[in-house]
Amino acid sequence: xxxxxxxxxxxxxxxxxxxxxxxxxxxxxxxxxxxxxxxxxxxxxxxxxxxxxxxxxxxxxxxxxxxxxxxxxxxxxxxxxxxxxxxxxxxxxxxxxxxxxxxxxxxxxxxxxxxxxxxxxxxxxxxxxxxxxxxxxxxxxxxxxxxxxxxxxxxxxxxxxxxxxxxxxxxxxxxxxxxxxxxxxxxxxxxxxxxxxxxxxxxxxxxxxxxxxxxxxxxxxxxxxxxxxxxxxxxxxxxxxxxxxxxxxxxxxxxxxxxxxxxxxxxxxxxxxxxxxxxxxxxxxxxxxxxxxxxxxxxxxxxxxxxxxxxxxxxxxxxxxxxxxxxxxxxxxxxxxxxxxxxxxxxxxxxxxxxxxxxxxxxxxxxxxxxxxxxxxxxxxxxxxxxxxxxxxxxxxxxxxxxxxxxxxxxxxxxxxxxxxxxxxxxxxxxxxxxxxxxxxxxxxxxxxxxxxxxxxxxxxx
Amino acid sequence: xxxxxxxxxxxxxxxxxxxxxxxxxxxxxxxxxxxxxxxxxxxxxxxxxxxxxxxxxxxxxxxxxxxxxxxxxxxxxxxxxxxxxxxxxxxxxxxxxxxxxxxxxxxxxxxxxxxxxxxxxxxxxxxxxxxxxxxxxxxxxxxxxxxxxxxxxxxxxxxxxxxxxxxxxxxxxxxxxxxxxxxxxxxxxxxxxxxxxxxxxxxxxxxxxxxxxxxxxxxxxxxxxxxxxxxxxxxxxxxxxxxxxxxxxxxxxxxxxxxxxxxxxxxxxxxxxxxxxxxxxxxxxxxxxxxxxxxxxxxxxxxxxxxxxxxxxxxxxxxxxxxxxxxxxxxxxxxxxxxxxxxxxxxxxxxxxxxxxxxxxxxxxxxxxxxxxxxxxxxxxxxxxxxxxxxxxxxxxxxxxxxxxxxxxxxxxxxxxxxxxxxxxxxxxxxxxxxxxxxxxxxxxxxxxxxxxxxxxxxxxx
Numbered sequence: 001x002x003x004x005x006x007x008x009x010x011x012x013x014x015x016x017x018x019x020x021x022x023x024x025x026x027x028x029x030x031x032x033x034x035x036x037x038x039x040x041x042x043x044x045x046x047x048x049x050x051x052x053x054x055x056x057x058x059x060x061x062x063x064x065x066x067x068x069x070x071x072x073x074x075x076x077x078x079x080x081x082x083x084x085x086x087x088x089x090x091x092x093x094x095x096x097x098x099x100x101x102x103x104x105x106x107x108x109x110x111x112x113x114x115x116x117x118x119x120x121x122x123x124x125x126x127x128x129x130x131x132x133x134x135x136x137x138x139x140x141x142x143x144x145x146x147x148x149x150x151x152x153x154x155x156x157x158x159x160x161x162x163x164x165x166x167x168x169x170x171x172x173x174x175x176x177x178x179x180x181x182x183x184x185x186x187x188x189x190x191x192x193x194x195x196x197x198x199x200x201x202x203x204x205x206x207x208x209x210x211x212x213x214x215x216x217x218x219x220x221x222x223x224x225x226x227x228x229x230x231x232x233x234x235x236x237x238x239x240x241x242x243x244x245x246x247x248x249x250x251x252x253x254x255x256x257x258x259x260x261x262x263x264x265x266x267x268x269x270x271x272x273x274x275x276x277x278x279x280x281x282x283x284x285x286x287x288x289x290x291x292x293x294x295x296x297x298x299x300x301x302x303x304x305x306x307x308x309x310x311x312x313x314x315x316x317x318x319x320x321x322x323x324x325x326x327x328x329x330x331x332x333x334x335x336x337x338x339x340x341x342x343x344x345x346x347x348x349x350x351x352x353x354x355x356x357x358x359x360x361x362x363x364x365x366x367x368x369x370x371x372x373x374x375x376x377x378x379x380x381x382x383x384x385x386x387x388x389x390x391x392x393x394x395x396x397x398x399x400x401x402x403x404x405x406x407x408x409x410x411x412x413x414x415x416x417x418x419x420x421x422x423x424x425x426x427x428x429x430x431x432x433x434x435x436x437x438x439x440x441x442x443x444x445x446x447x448x449x450x451x452x453x454x455x456x457x458x459x460x461x462x
Numbered sequence: 463x464x465x466x467x468x469x470x471x472x473x474x475x476x477x478x479x480x481x482x483x484x485x486x487x488x489x490x491x492x493x494x495x496x497x498x499x500x501x502x503x504x505x506x507x508x509x510x511x512x513x514x515x516x517x518x519x520x521x522x523x524x525x526x527x528x529x530x531x532x533x534x535x536x537x538x539x540x541x542x543x544x545x546x547x548x549x550x551x552x553x554x555x556x557x558x559x560x561x562x563x564x565x566x567x568x569x570x571x572x573x574x575x576x577x578x579x580x581x582x583x584x585x586x587x588x589x590x591x592x593x594x595x596x597x598x599x600x601x602x603x604x605x606x607x608x609x610x611x612x613x614x615x616x617x618x619x620x621x622x623x624x625x626x627x628x629x630x631x632x633x634x635x636x637x638x639x640x641x642x643x644x645x646x647x648x649x650x651x652x653x654x655x656x657x658x659x660x661x662x663x664x665x666x667x668x669x670x671x672x673x674x675x676x677x678x679x680x681x682x683x684x685x686x687x688x689x690x691x692x693x694x695x696x697x698x699x700x701x702x703x704x705x706x707x708x709x710x711x712x713x714x715x716x717x718x719x720x721x722x723x724x725x726x727x728x729x730x731x732x733x734x735x736x737x738x739x740x741x742x743x744x745x746x747x748x749x750x751x752x753x754x755x756x757x758x759x760x761x762x763x764x765x766x767x768x769x770x771x772x773x774x775x776x777x778x779x780x781x782x783x784x785x786x787x788x789x790x791x792x793x794x795x796x797x798x799x800x801x802x803x804x805x806x807x808x809x810x811x812x813x814x815x816x817x818x819x820x821x822x823x824x825x826x827x828x829x830x831x832x833x834x835x836x837x838x839x840x841x842x843x844x845x846x847x848x849x850x851x852x853x854x855x856x857x858x859x860x861x862x863x864x865x866x867x868x869x870x871x872x873x874x875x876x877x878x879x880x881x882x883x884x885x886x887x888x889x890x891x892x893x894x895x896x897x898x899x900x901x902x903x904x905x906x907x908x909x910x911x912x913x914x915x916x917x918x919x920x921x922x923x924x
Binding site (some may be wrong): 031032033034061089090092093157158159200202204206211212213214215216217218219220221222223224226227229230232233234235236238240273276277280281282283284285286287288293296297300301304305306307308309310311312313314315316317318319320321322325326327328330332351355356357365366400401402403426428430431432433 | 490493494495496517551552554555558619620621662664666668673674675676677678679680681682683684685686687688689691692694695696698699700702735738742743744745746747748749755758759762764766767768769770771772773774775776777779780781782783784787788789790792794817818819827828833862863864865888891892893894895
């Protein structure tokens with residue numbers, strides 16, 4: 001009955017909840033670009049002020065990068081830790097947005113109302129689902145459901161460089177909770193909620209191939225002088241074989257085959273592989289031959305070039321033979337693949353392909369292993385049933401192609417299991433122009449957390 | 463004796479000549495970038511005013527792009543046409559310049575004084591050598607040496623899109639001269655002047671490979687969705703085989719072998735291939751196996767990637783799977799290679815390598831065949847001897863890796879032979895940061911033209 005009151009409070013407060021989310025979305029907290037450092041601080045301060053207004057003992061603690069928000073509040077078991085991140089991806093190419101990415105608005109679309117802005121889903125909209133659930137709970141109950149710790153990060157979109165040192169330094173404080181609730185994942189589909197139990201890891205590499213000591217005239221030197229773009233493209237073209245497998249030596253060490261039961265469960269999900277690709281105007285799965293699309297995005301490792309540049313890239317034409325060419329490359333990892341070993345083997349492979357007149361420089365853009373959650377804790381089943389109560393279909397345990405290394409770090413440095421629940425959709429345009437969050441995701445997301453909190457506090461006291 | 467007076471006038475007026483060149487260099491007439499359109503007009507107006515001040519009937523005639531300067535003056539045989547271009551290359555990467563590229567200055571270097579600025583050599587410094595030679599001639603003689611026509615172009619660095627239509631339209635007027643003198647080439651070395659008799663052609667292509675209809679999250683879609691960067695790098699990597707030969711079908715149709723006499727003449731030049739490469743910090747000739755460096759840059763065709771871009775190229779890291787990737791590619795052509803045929807075969811080859819889910823868009827950045835001058839006209843030998851009088855070593859007839867399709871166009875559309883004389887050096891950093899022109903090139907270049915004019919007018923009247 002009190003759950004019903006909380007749900008009613010959520011429904012009646014929805015407009016105000018949307019206004020608060022819009023306030024947060026107006027702050028361009030792009031963590032990877034130093035030009036937005038002050039905005040990251042501003043977003044952190046905004047969240048701290050909101051948590052403090054709810055009675056949380058919260059502060060934005062400095063790190064070498066952007067601040068880490070830590071907050072404590074409430075009493076009683078279980079002790080839950082809630083994680084989200086307040087930083088967002090860059091917005092380029094800006095010309096492809098249908099509005100200013102930091103001027104959020106509600107838009108009507110054929111699939112319903114959406115909140116359009118950078119970070120609307122990833123991850124400001126998602127983290128505000130649990131903040132709003134707590135606000136409603138506090139309003140109805142006058143107190144918090146149990147002991148809660150918040151950890152809200154500001155560097156998730158730029159490889160989380162400060163996170164592990166921070167967890168290590170604050171382990172006595174942050175290892176107290178029983179479980180971490182991470183809100184940065186998606187629904188399985190529009191009507192099917194999900195707990196994500198497999199996450200791919202991520203290794204980020206940048207390489208710059210250098211040839212002559214300056215840019216050259218391609219007429220005067222073309223033919224005789226090595227072209228670093230040619231060297232770079234040859235290296236990148238060799239990273240996959242004809243069957244789509246990645247050719248870095250020993251790359252597949254630690255890549256597990258799916259168990260038959262997992263395979264069966266995923267087949268039962270009724271995933272529409274054709275529709276998934278057709279949504280982005282594609283039709284042919286581009287990964288390893290003989291694998292299903294769900295395997296390609298959930299349980300198989302990848303190697304993708306995320307950026308490439310060299311020479312003249314402006315309007316018109318310039319017959320330059322450039323001195324260098326660069327690429328940003330990421331590997332998604334699964335099972336027990338070792339990011340450090342793969343980095344070493346990748347770099348050795350690149351170096352072995354360099355012509356005598358070329359050198360290479362590498363930059364490190366983070367490395368995190370894959371995570372596979374243990375779902376034996378009864379809290380998982382309680383949460384799954386609570387989600388099932390809110391949505392049309394029963395909740396599923398699924399994999400995710402994205403990388404949220406935080407779950408692995410919580411396990412490794414704090415000894416905490418994690419539960420990943422989120423409400424994003426495949427068409428939310430994360431990291432792309434015109435990012436959005438369905439109003440339904442936001443609204444039912446807040447309601448879902450109220451149900452999960454209710455279930456977990458009852459489970460625990462039962 | 464009057465030649466000596468002209469040379470003395472050139473020497474005594476040198477400081478003023480430098481000041482005039484600096485004025486022209488201050489105008490950022492970058493033809494390829496629409497942002498500098500007004501500056502191209504300004505450079506044209508500056509030159510017209512200077513020519514008019516010398517008594518030339520000159521005007522900047524409009525084209526669909528930048529203006530074409532046409533001027534007529536003088537009487538008597540031979541009728542010489544002088545060609546240069548007032549537009550310059552872009553200046554990026556700007557941070558590698560040791561000064562503002564459009565704030566010219568005289569600098570002392572270990573190899574002597576230089577004029578540093580974008581366009582100092584290519585081609586404002588070069589075209590001002592003949593303008594200054596005429597100025598001195600006029601001052602001493604009170605009249606012009608013979609009938610002269612000027613054609614100064616503003617689109618040479620951006621593929622000369624307006625040139626051929628202009629030549630066709632004005633053929634009755636512009637086909638009157640006996641020979642075209644083109645000043646846009648180099649010395650053979652510091653002490654050896656040169657008439658360039660072989661020029662490579664140039665074909666400019668831009669291609670954009672498109673995959674999904676938007677940028678995607680490489681976690682959510684990575685593995686399943688095609689990455690256009692991967693497709694582009696695979697295509698570019700396949701453009702050369704293991705021996706450095708270009709793989710476009712029928713590419714080598716029309717590529718001649720050097721005659722034994724040409725080979726012998728080039729071997730006698732004493733070209734320092736090691737030093738040529740070492741000057742830019744390289745040591746291994748990167749072209750076709752079994753060819754000399756001089757062949758690679760003068761008489762063999764090339765395929766170079768001048769620019770490549772796709773995905774996220776800013777600071778930090780963005781795990782995007784981009785919707786498209788692009789490259790600018792140029793082919794240097796020799797002999798009777800047909801640019802249109804090569805364009806057709808290149809595009810067909812690219813299309814044949816596209817996966818089912820990708821499309822390609824091409825843009826045309828100009829196409830000009832190679833030029834081989836006939837040196838039978840006695841004016842060639844007269845000019846060669848005049849150059850020999852000015853410089854320490856005898857003048858040589860050489861090839862050039864660069865592409866100055868204008869010579870081919872003058873032949874094709876006006877029926878005019880061309881003579882290419884210029885005073886640039888390999889280390890002038892054309893198209894690169896810190897472009898310069900040796901003061902010695904500028905000074906002896908002006909003197910060289912006075913000697914050539916003297917020789918050609920005497921030859922003709924002899």
